[in-house]
Amino acid sequence: MSTPTSVPLIQRSAARLAEALAAGETTSVELTRLFLDRIDAVDSSVHAFLHVDAEGALDAAAASDERRASGELRSALDGVPVAVKDVLTTEGLPTTCGSKILEGWLPPYDATVVTRLKDAGLPILGKTNMDEFAMGSSTEHSAYGPTRNPWALDRIPGGSGGGSAAAVAAFMAPLAIGTDTGGSIRQPGAVTGTVGVKPTYGGVSRYGLVAMANSLDQAGPVTRTVLDAALLHEVIGGHDVMDSTSIDQPVPPVEQSAREGAIGDLDGVRVGVVTELGGEGYQPGVQERFDQAVELLVKAGAEIVQVTCPNFVHALAAYYLVMPSEASSNLARFDAMRYGLRVLPEGVEAPSAEEVMRVTRDAGFGDEVKRRIILGTYALSSGYYDAYYGQAQKVRTLISRDFERAFEQADVLVSPTAPTTAFKLGEKLDDPLAMYLNDVATIPANLAGVPGISVPAGLAEEDGLPVGVQILAPALADDRLYRVGAALEALLERQWGGPLIDPDKLDKELAR
């Protein structure tokens, strides 16, 4: 297959850009400039980036071009730029986690994921916006202002990784890194028409990922195609001695599976439809696209089985105990003593350390963060621990068992990624519970540590906004996500006659 050279470089997939670099059609410096220009042109309306590192990116691009000239490429993606969610530390580059409390902090070290991107030769364009400390499903909870959905600027791009998804959807970056604690890669993928993968827990190092909930967090690829996600996954995945929870096994053959899947043949693959993740509470247009996707899988030869995961109904409740508990402890370190924001109490001549901590934390954390710190502190309190944290851990075990049973009947499970399309900015700000419900389909995978992908499934009938299909696989079987995901993508694009994102329509919206 050849790409007509008429497709502008910034609209091409990362795999195509790698080919263009290999063919000498462009250079990494030219490519990086194009994306930096694109950011300049459209990010004022999207606000996907918190920090753009033009100089660093161009230096890395120049180094990549030199390597190419001497034939010493470091990876398949050498020279292809990438954006990184602002929750991963970058040496000498601001890392705020979308919070005022880290304003001005320059980390002295790179996250392992960032090190691997650099080692593989990918220029880092900058840091993307997110809900403060990854707490939210809309990126409205960033202390630096919301990111807007490039499909409709009055709508949310999902969260917490709305910045990464919007950057990729709006052609400001071909690739981005997200992190997913309860759906923060997959749900933004769904509502922006992009691909997002949460690898198996332990599949990608968390060293340098500023933790929200250590037992749930996982970094992963945000891209426009399944193959791109696989290529990026190969770069960032694999064992890291700096992360004790990282799995000491080779990365599953994800690139190969994505290429095989793209043929569109799923003969003999058992696909489980999860009864609990669909139907009531799901927007009709979302459900419709999902059902059509399942029909396509059948046409490709997949065998559909209905599976039940009865304990999934408790997932949201368990999640909102485990996550805030871990978060309340993780965020204790932001105390104005060593780095980040320091606010002194007014009218106090010699404030005590405790007073400075209190005033700084009050000023530095947003409401959603405070809400979760309070929830977590309460859930861990002696006398409540067993009833809340302890009970939630039991639910996790039950959910893992549900997955085990389901994966006896099916090779992968499928569901809509999110119950609705992108909601309007501000719509759920006063109703946190409604916002939390948006993650109902993505949370079980985090609680059990299994991998998941969201693949664009088309536009909902009623609002014309993107819908995502989620595919889940057993732990360490990430390759299955790519095989089925790439097949679905290929079949859908055949129907649509090309990628879901229409650049002209997009630019019209961005020019609004």
Next chain:
Amino acid sequence: MTHTAPELMSFEEALERFDPAMGLEVHVELNSATKMFCGCPASFGGEPNTQTCPTCLGLPGSMPVVNSKAVESAIRIGLALNCSIADWCRFARKNYFYPDMPKNFQTSQYDEPIAFDGWTDVEIVGEEGPETFRVEIERAHMEEDTGKSLHVGGSTGRIHGADYSLVDYNRAGIPLIEIVTRPIMGARHNAPAVARAYVAHLRELLLGLGVSDVRMEQGSLRCDVNLSLAPAGSGQLGTRTETKNVNSLRSVERAARYEISRQAAILASGGSILQETRHWHEDTGVTTSGREKSDAEDYRYFPEPDLVPVAPSREWVEELRAALPEPPRERRARLQADWGFSDLEMRDTVGAGALPLVAETIAAGASPQAARKWWLSELARRANEQGTELSALPITPAAVARIQALVDEGAINDKLARQVFDGVLAGEGTPEEVVAARGLAVVSDEGALGDAVDRAIKANPDVADKIRDGKVAAAGALIGAVMKEMRGQADAGRVRELILERLS
């Protein structure tokens, strides 16, 4: 802040009316090369905040990795204390805010310690001679140390009232083992002595294991003394106080004794004991109230999600058990026999904390009696003068053995040896360097010595005559004269020989 001295009841009366129960919590800093959860050096000292990294500074995104050497040390300590070793255990977070804690939680073990249910026998000297007392060990668990705060200004040296505080995170993350006893009951009037003997015994045991420097004065071994009283014979447990950081063996005993007298006075007058942390004051010999420990103190423990469980294999544990050094009591008995020390000599050696030093000195070639002599007389005196412990003197057992070797070789005599000790302790170099630099070598130049002998004979003709007449004892006066002329730097034996050669 002023402390009004509380009334005390005499120790004897207190023990007639009350039974003490003690719990001892000992924190041991391991001497592992690196910290508990990162690769930073765990050595003492260093410019403030130079031995740090993202992990031990608790920087956002950093993660801990368990130091397997520290786990090994913890298991060996557990085994030496006759503990069971957990098949599977986890670290937990102990959450509380304090500026010297980089993460505002301490990574520690909570309800799943690596070692538990042990015991150890300690020796005390009771009214009827040596007695053995069994101390039961509840647990030994792993944790990380905090940074070190220095509160500048203010009168108390504590954070409240200080003008400003400095924090050194070099210590943050150094591996600690906390060893907790079950309540020690039934020791009665021996309770303070048992407390001291237990800590001394632990020190010896840990030193034998080679897992810690166990230097109380540097804080590598820290002891908290929990103590409560109950009416005599009641078999109950009263409300306890926790006296923190009692940092010498003597203080352990004194603090226990003081708390018994203080609490007895309060209880006898109808008062009740406040469950609180107390501070021991070495200078005045009293404890004062710290913060009140109420039930409101809630550390919100939960398992550390960044670490995987520690699951030592049974084979490994058995390997470590088989390789344990001889226990202190058995070792002492064997050494005493090997060295030919009397009971009193052995007790003095152990009591002075000199056992390992003497052992190393002997291992380096000195005779047992010489090793004992130098450490318990010359060096003990200097340690005493400087108010420090023997082990803290800047001299190695190898250097002591070398000095004795110089004496044995006749290069110096005992008197010169003392000057060599001066030089080595003053940092002037090795014994040989001190001898050379200070010109301390015994004069062995036969010509010079012979001339001095001739001059002494000439100057003392009547003494010389006496010797010629066979009164050999008179030679002492001539030897003295020669030694004086040589400023002590001569081998007196050789001088005697030369005199007798000439006058016989």
